[in-house]
Amino acid sequence: MSPSGAPLRRIAHVGRASPTSVIPFRVLCDHASVLELWQAEWCPHSHRVRLRLTELGIDWIARTVPLDRDDRDGMEAATGDRAIPTLVDGETVIHGADAIIGHLDTHRAEPVDAARHRAQMRAEWPHWVELEGE
Numbered sequence: 317m318s319p320s321g322a323p324l325r326r327i328a329h330v331g332r333a334s335p336t337s338v339i340p341f342r343v344l345c346d347h348a349s350v351l352e353l354w355q356a357e358w359c360p361h362s363h364r365v366r367l368r369l370t371e372l373g374i375d376w377i378a379r380t381v382p383l384d385r386d387d388r389d390g391m392e393a394a395t396g397d398r399a400i401p402t403l404v405d406g407e408t409v410i411h412g413a414d415a416i417i418g419h420l421d422t423h424r425a426e427p428v429d430a431a432r433h434r435a436q437m438r439a440e441w442p443h444w445v446e447l448e449g450e
């Protein structure tokens with residue numbers, strides 16, 4: 317059972333050992349302090365934020381926005397803006413990749429393997445270096 321009393325969904329893991337110490341999705345969603353990132357896969361600024369979240373080892377919820385800003389009434393109601401990326405961290409709403417990354421770096425400690433995540437990105441996807449540099 318989750319804290320809200322809703323039954324947890326059973327998840328079948330195919331081809332891999334079950335992960336340990338993973339927060340079930342329902343529990344994550346019930347957690348008031350979970351970060352929400354309003355973003356899109358095609359947005360390079362969103363991508364920078366997602367990489368930093370990965371480096372910091374942070375679980376977060378993806379809010380995928382409609383393509384057209386005119387269709388983002390739900391986002392504006394939730395965040396006060398229609399531009400991506402936008403991060404909601406509790407009562408705080410941060411707009412723009414640099415401001416979001418600055419916020420994360422101010423409030424979250426960098427785990428020891430953060431640099432390895434960064435290096436892995438450059439190794440797996442060299443185009444990242446063209447976009448962002450070394």
Ligand SMILES: N[C@@H](CCC(=O)N[C@@H](CS)C(=O)NCC(=O)O)C(=O)O
Pocket residue numbers: 358359360361362383385398399400401411412413414
């Ligand atoms: N200075 C902002 C620029 C963000 C930006 O240009 N976002 C693009 C998408 S990648 C955008 O707003 N496109 C219009 C939209 O769909 O919201 C940042 O660094 O995050």
